[in-house]
Amino acid sequence: MSGAPSWRARRRTRLVTGAVVNTAIILFALFPILWGLSTSFKPADEILRFPPELIPSNPTLENYALLFRTGIERFVLNSTIVSVAAVVGSLAIGSLAAYAMARLAFRGRTTLMFAVVALMSIPLPSLLVPTFTFLANLGLINSRTGLALLYTAYQLPIVVWILYGYFLSLPIELENAARIDGYSRLETLWKIVLPLSGPGLVASGLFVLTFAWNDFVVAVVMISSEDYKTLPVAIYGYLGFYGREWGPLTASAILSIIPVIAVFVVFQRFFLGGMTSGGVKS
Amino acid sequence: MSSVHFENVSKHFGNVVALADLDLHVESGEFVSLLGPSGSGKSTTLNLLAGLLDADEGAIRIGERVVNHVSPDKRDIAMVFQSYALYPHMTVFENIAFPLKARRSRVPKKEIEERVTAVGEILGVEALLHRYPKELSGGQQQRVALGRAMVRDPKVFLLDEPLSNLDARLRIRMRRDLKALHDRIASTIIYVTHDQAEALSMSTRIAVFDRGRLQQFGTPFEIYNRPANTFVANFVGEREIVFFEATARVDGDSLAIETEAETLPVAGKLPGAQRLTGHRATFGLRAESLRLADETEGTIPAVVSEVEPAGPDIIVFATTAGGLDLSCRVDGGTAIARGSPVRLAIVPDRLLAFDRETGAAIAVHG
Ligand SMILES: Nc1ncnc2c1ncn2[C@@H]1O[C@H](COP(=O)(O)OP(=O)(O)OP(=O)(O)O)[C@@H](O)[C@H]1O
Ligand SMILES: [Mg+2]
Numbered sequence: 001m002s003g004a005p006s007w008r009a010r011r012r013t014r015l016v017t018g019a020v021v022n023t024a025i026i027l028f029a030l031f032p033i034l035w036g037l038s039t040s041f042k043p044a045d046e047i048l049r050f051p052p053e054l055i056p057s058n059p060t061l062e063n064y065a066l067l068f069r070t071g072i073e074r075f076v077l078n079s080t081i082v083s084v085a086a087v088v089g090s091l092a093i094g095s096l097a098a099y100a101m102a103r104l105a106f107r108g109r110t111t112l113m114f115a116v117v118a119l120m121s122i123p124l125p126s127l128l129v130p131t132f133t134f135l136a137n138l139g140l141i142n143s144r145t146g147l148a149l150l151y152t153a154y155q156l157p158i159v160v161w162i163l164y165g166y167f168l169s170l171p172i173e174l175e176n177a178a179r180i181d182g183y184s185r186l187e188t189l190w191k192i193v194l195p196l197s198g199p200g201l202v203a204s205g206l207f208v209l210t211f212a213w214n215d216f217v218v219a220v221v222m223i224s225s226e227d228y229k230t231l232p233v234a235i236y237g238y239l240g241f242y243g244r245e246w247g248p249l250t251a252s253a254i255l256s257i258i259p260v261i262a263v264f265v266v267f268q269r270f271f272l273g274g275m276t277s278g279g280v281k282s
Numbered sequence: 283m284s285s286v287h288f289e290n291v292s293k294h295f296g297n298v299v300a301l302a303d304l305d306l307h308v309e310s311g312e313f314v315s316l317l318g319p320s321g322s323g324k325s326t327t328l329n330l331l332a333g334l335l336d337a338d339e340g341a342i343r344i345g346e347r348v349v350n351h352v353s354p355d356k357r358d359i360a361m362v363f364q365s366y367a368l369y370p371h372m373t374v375f376e377n378i379a380f381p382l383k384a385r386r387s388r389v390p391k392k393e394i395e396e397r398v399t400a401v402g403e404i405l406g407v408e409a410l411l412h413r414y415p416k417e418l419s420g421g422q423q424q425r426v427a428l429g430r431a432m433v434r435d436p437k438v439f440l441l442d443e444p445l446s447n448l449d450a451r452l453r454i455r456m457r458r459d460l461k462a463l464h465d466r467i468a469s470t471i472i473y474v475t476h477d478q479a480e481a482l483s484m485s486t487r488i489a490v491f492d493r494g495r496l497q498q499f500g501t502p503f504e505i506y507n508r509p510a511n512t513f514v515a516n517f518v519g520e521r522e523i524v525f526f527e528a529t530a531r532v533d534g535d536s537l538a539i540e541t542e543a544e545t546l547p548v549a550g551k552l553p554g555a556q557r558l559t560g561h562r563a564t565f566g567l568r569a570e571s572l573r574l575a576d577e578t579e580g581t582i583p584a585v586v587s588e589v590e591p592a593g594p595d596i597i598v599f600a601t602t603a604g605g606l607d608l609s610c611r612v613d614g615g616t617a618i619a620r621g622s623p624v625r626l627a628i629v630p631d632r633l634l635a636f637d638r639e640t641g642a643a644i645a646v647h648g
Contacts, residue, residue, distance in 0.1 A: 173367035176334050179354040180361045181430070182384030195371045 033257070040064070040251035047246045063247035064255075072252060074227070075234040079256075082144050082230060083212040086151035090208045091201060093152070094159030099189050101160070102167035103175070113164075119157040127154070128221055135222060142225050150222065151212040159204040166200030167193060202270040206263070213260055231256045283469040284345035284437040285310045286331065291340030293326055300326040302494045304340070308487075313464050313471045315481035317505075318491030319517065324474040325364070327491075328440050331472065333357050344437055355386065360431035361440040364474075366423050368415040368430075375411040378402065378429045387434070401429045404463075421452050432463065439471045445480065457483055478518045482506060490514050507632070512641040515566050515634055521597070524567045524608055527638060530558035537630075537646075539565055543604030549580035550630040553648035558635060561644060566634035569597055569611040574618075575627035582626045584608065589620055600624055 034054070039047055041059045101109060131150055132141070140146030170193060178188040194201070216232040223229055229237075235256065238249040286308040293301040301323040308314045316324040329335040330342060333354035341348050349357055360381070368377050378398045382389040389397070402408040405425040415423055424444060431439055441460075445453045461484050464471055475481050481488045482502045490497045490505060490513075498510035509515035516523050528541040537555040539546040575581040584600035587607070591614070598610045598618060610626055618624070635644045 171365070171367070173363050173365050174369060176332075176354070177361070177363060177367040177369075177430075178380070179334070180332055180357075180359060181381040182355045182386045184353075184355055187385070192369060 033254075036250040036253055039246055040254050042247065044247050063251035066248050067252055067255065070248075072231075072234065072255070075229055075231045076255070078144060078228055079213055079231040080259075082148045082151065083209055085144075085148035086155065086212040087205050087208045089148065089152040090155050090159045091205055094156055094204065095163055095189070095194060095197075095201070097156075098160045098163035098167055099193060101164050103172075116157045116160050120161065124154065124217065128218065132221060142223055142228060144228055147219060147222055147228075147230070148212075150218060151208065151215065154218075155208040155211055158207055162204040162207070163197065163200050166197050170196055198270045202267045206267065209263060210260060213256070283310050285343075286438055286470060286472065287341075287343040288327070288330075289341040289343070291330060291337045291342060293323075293330060293335060293338055299494045301330070304496055306489055306496060306499060308470060308472065310345075310470055311468050312486045313461070313473065313484055315473045315475055315485040315488045316491060317475060317478060317481040317488050317517075318497075319476060321493075322491040323494040324476070324491055325442055326494075328361075328442055328472065328474050331438070332359055332361055332440055355384070358437045359440055360434050360436040360438075362427045362431050362442065362444045364442040364444070364446065366415075366427040368423055368426055370415050373412050373414055374402075374407060374418070374426050377415070377426055378411075378433050381430060381434045397433050398429075401433045404432070405429050420447050421449075424448060424456070428460075432467075435469075437470070439469055440474075441471065442474045443476070444473075445475075446477070453480075460484060479520075482518070490517060492517070508643065508645075508647065509634065510643050512564060512566070512636050515636070515643075519568050521569055521609065523634070524606075525564050526567075526606060527562070527564050530555070530561065530563055530635070532556060532559050539628075541604055541606065544602060544606070546582050546602070546606075546628065547580045548630055548633060549575070549627045552630045552633070552646050554644075554646040557644050557646060561635075562638045563644060564636045564638050564641070566636065567608060567628070568632065568634075569609045571629055571632035571634070572608055572610040572626045573629055574598070574610060574612050574616070575625045577627075578625060580627065582608075582628070584624055584626055586618060586620050586622050586624055589618060598624070600626060602626075 038054050038056060040063050041061070042056045043058055043060050043062060046053075046056065046058065100106070101113060131153075135141045135146045135150065138146070140149065174192050174196070175188050178192045179185070183191060214232060215230070216236065219230045219233050220236070223233065231252070235249065235252045238245045238252060286306075288304045288306040291301060291304045292299070304323075304327065306327075316327055318324050326335065330337050331344075331349075333349065333352060337350060342350055344357060344359070369380065372380065375398055378401055379394050381387065382394045382397065398411070399408065402411055405428060407422060407425050407429065410418060410422060410426075415426070418426065424447065428444065431441075445456050448456060457480055460471075460473075464484075473481075473484065482505070485502055487499060487501055488505045489499045492513050498505060498514045500508070500510075505514060506518055509518065512525065516525075526541060528539045528546075531538045531540055531545075532555050535551045535553055535555050537548045537552050537558065539548065582602055584602045586598055586600050588599035590597045590599070592611070594614050595611050596614050596616065596618070598612055598616075599607065600610065601607050608626060612618070631647065633646065635646045636642060637644060
């Protein structure tokens with residue numbers, strides 16, 4: 001007779017336990033970011049005070065103000081230009097390549113596919129020296145163009161791979177219908193395939209974006225001029241330049257996270273599928 | 283509109299022969315159905331004509347133009363797919379307008395609007411033009427797919443089982459609408475179906491396929507009443523045809539059929555009966571090939587084993603003295619009970635005879 005209440009109680013216990021565990025995991029993962037956020041609002045003399053406080057007692061915007069006085073917008077702009085160019089470039093080239101592999105029968109298609117997969121597994125550091133020489137020969141060292149091209153090249157295999165899989169999942173009848181309706185292959189790609197590939201484009205675009213936006217190693221090697229430095233390289237500068245500048249350092253780190261989070265929030269609805277529903281009867 | 287010609291066209295997929303040596307000539311303005319069981323090569327034929335597949339051998343012509351190496355967008359054809367293939371990211375209006383917006387067609391904006399609206403009205407989807415495909419019922423989606431083909435003025439219309447997903451009523455209505463459409467625009471239509479009722483009711487001619495081979499190309503009358511071989515005879519017709527092997531005893535232009543157990547007289551004259559002389563033949567009897575008879579002369583005694591109502595008619599199943607199971611379509615008003623004795627007469631014009639070895643028809647009707 002007490003079966004139902006005890007079942008309900010057990011269910012509640014399970015829900016509560018789940019919530020507690022999840023919260024613990026989230027706090028653990030987010031703690032460094034929260035701590036950085038808190039530090040970025042503290043005046044310099046309170047940052048290393050003991051005992052530490054999570055909510056600053058004298059919050060200040062001084063650290064952010066300092067960043068803008070020293071011209072951080074230039075690095076934000078550099079990072080934005082390079083990242084956007086890399087995203088646009090790799091999606092443009094990647095979608096053409098992926099479409100060809102998904103829909104055209106040509107000699108060497110399988111070999112090419114294997115090559116793409118193999119390329120993805122080459123560790124980035126081993127590419128630094130050869131690509132540096134290569135860029136130098138092209139006269140593109142120490143330029144945003146060179147950096148954007150490198151990011152595009154590094155990320156192209158993963159973009160091709162993701163889009164290839166996505167294109168294969170689209171019903172081929174739609175493309176056939178467009179061809180018969182009088183559209184060339186390229187027009188079909190533009191008018192039918194790409195509009196229906198939102199999730200694939202967003203997923204691969206975010207890959208490129210996070211890589212390009214966060215990259216430190218490639219940028220620090222390829223860029224020496226202050227004018228073309230990207231944000232991660234500039235942030236690194238705060239570590240050493242005036243000693244340990246924790247305030248500006250955390251403030252710049254927070255600034256660099258915000259755009260990525262914003263982009264993810266804006267595009268997350270594309271991860272929910274169903275873009276082609278209603279097109280072909282099953 | 284144009285004529286369509288397949289000249290010795292073959293298509294293989296690996297070891298599978300999807301289409302073997304097809305020779306088919308469709309005249310301008312015809313409504314031709316491609317009929318056959320699953321996997322017989324109907325869609326392959328259509329896709330070859332649309333340019334979605336390349337022929338291994340042979341020439342395909344639309345009018346005078348050989349199109350083997352012309353890409354689909356330059357063939358000037360319209361196609362309705364088995365799966366509708368509506369563009370999910372476009373409204374009904376945009377879907378129907380899509381072919382008109384292609385660079386090749388160059389239709390002015392105002393005319394696009396007029397033509398789409400007109401097609402929408404003909405198909406009864408004028409109220410749905412702003413909706414997306416996923417907001418439509420199956421029947422509505424199907425009509426939009428038709429509309430996208432109709433809005434153009436192509437050389438040939440290709441339809442791949444466009445009615446297969448509709449309920450029985452709507453299907454019969456759409457059949458009439460399609461036929462009316464054909465009568466109005468008088469264009470060449472090639473229509474794939476495995477529903478013989480569709481093929482028989484709409485087509486000017488029917489091409490029957492089996493395992494990649496064209497079995498017969500003829501008018502609905504010929505296909506139904508003068509099937510070229512046992513496959514066609516068996517494939518068309520609402521019910522299974524009764525085949526039995528027997529020897530023909532020909533006397534002038536009258537005929538009696540001798541099985542091992544009995545002799546079945548054929549009441550009436552058969553002008554081509556002579557052709558059966560010396561043939562070991564397979565005979566085919568449909569439910570329409572027999573009638574209930576009052577007379578005893580020239581008829582077959584049998585006992586009713588089953589009575590099956592079939593809409594306005596009833597089908598009487600009866601077993602002859604020699605143990606042959608026959609069926610006979612009679613008017614629904616006929617009073618008849620299981621177990622009662624009847625007499626059946628073979629309608630000479632509906633009797634089918636085939637060569638026992640090759641299965642090819644023997645022209646007993648003259
Ligand atoms: N892309 C393909 N790859 C391999 N085999 C294929 C391919 N397309 C068709 N076939 C084969 O070719 C033969 C003819 O196929 P087709 O699609 O023309 O049949 P169909 O008459 O349209 O049948 P259904 O009524 O089922 O649509 C079948 O045996 C099929 O398995
Ligand atoms: Mg088919």
